[in-house]
Amino acid sequence: MASSSRRGEHGPVPPSVRLAAAVLAFCLVAAFGYVSETRARERAALADSGRYVVFSRGWMGGGGLTPLGLYAMDLESGAIGPLFREWEGTLPAQLTFDPEGRRLAWPMYDGIRIWDPDTDEVTLLAMDRVGRGPWVTWSPDGTQLLAPVFGSGRRGLALLDASARPWQSPFDGWVTADPEHQMPGWRPGGDTVMVTRGDRLGLVDVATGAAQPIALQGADDLHLSAPAWSPDGSRVAVRVPYGPKHGVYVIQPTDRIVERVVTARVTASLCWSPDGRWIAYSDAGSLRAVEADSGKRITLTSGPGAGHGPYDFAPAWTDADLSAHLGATR
Secondary structure (H helix, E strand, O other), rough: OOOHHHHHHHOOOOHHHHHHHHHHHHHHHHHHHHHHHHHHHHHHHHHHHHEEEEEEEEEEEEEEEEEEEEEEEEEEOOOEEEEEEEOOOOOOOOOOOOOOOOOEEEEOEEEEEEEEEOOOOOEEEEEEEEEOOOOOOEEOOOOOOEEEEEOOOOOEEEEEOOEEEEEEEEEEEEEEEEOOEEEEOOOOOOEEEEEOOOEEEEEEEEOOEEEEEOEEEEOOOOHHHEEEEOOOOOEEEEEEOOOOOEEEEEEEEOOOOOEEEOOOOOOEEEEOOOOOOOEEEEEOOEEEEOOOOOEEEEEEOOOEEEOOOOEEEEEEEEOOOOOOOOOOOO
């Protein structure tokens, strides 16, 4: 009897159970395919706002983050390829295109590098004289860069000549001597720069160096950082990287109102799409874009989560054609 009972327990699976399992598997595959196809369509639609997103990519493993290099994504096709993968040192936490969306700048341990995709040349603005800064912003006309630097007994915001050659000093003069002025963002078409000072924001007049704090409604308990101006200079995106109200916020400078557009644990810098509709950011190693007006989110790359895998951050968005450089071996 015991043997008969065991045979009953492990006997053939009833046809109805096999059918139900097959239907469930089919539904799961179909649902996954539908979600993947929907995401691909949404991502491709973003190409109308600017076709390429450049970003820092590392590999998150048991020993931490291993640098892989600078990568680019073609939003139209979804293709991802390296721009620079023979990488030395840490990856930049900020990448920024010039006002024309052509040259790409990023701060490093030895100065600021500028890549011109037209010539495929990388120029180092060596910072031996004035030290180095972890953040950089372009002037509205693209001829200068502004960075927080230190050296020669001074610290503060300094202007740098974007056309300087490696054997020339890029130093163009000091704007402020306040070492607390960090993460500058130059307003497009203007002569003011938004900076962080501790957990607060301020405006600096580039011509005079005069600085004033910005009083924002509803921002008393927010740790604001990484300000990024929209292309038309009408709004500013900022991150709150930690605390109960972490996420991406948008500031309307005219009425000084701060509004959260998405909840996320944002790392590194933010950027706007060239048409000013979307904000790209990194959320735990995944690149995402949020529509500033509606809060709609689209996932661009999937990070490692709690496991191992590619970790993407510091996006920069351009409508320039980078197809000839995707998949570079350098």
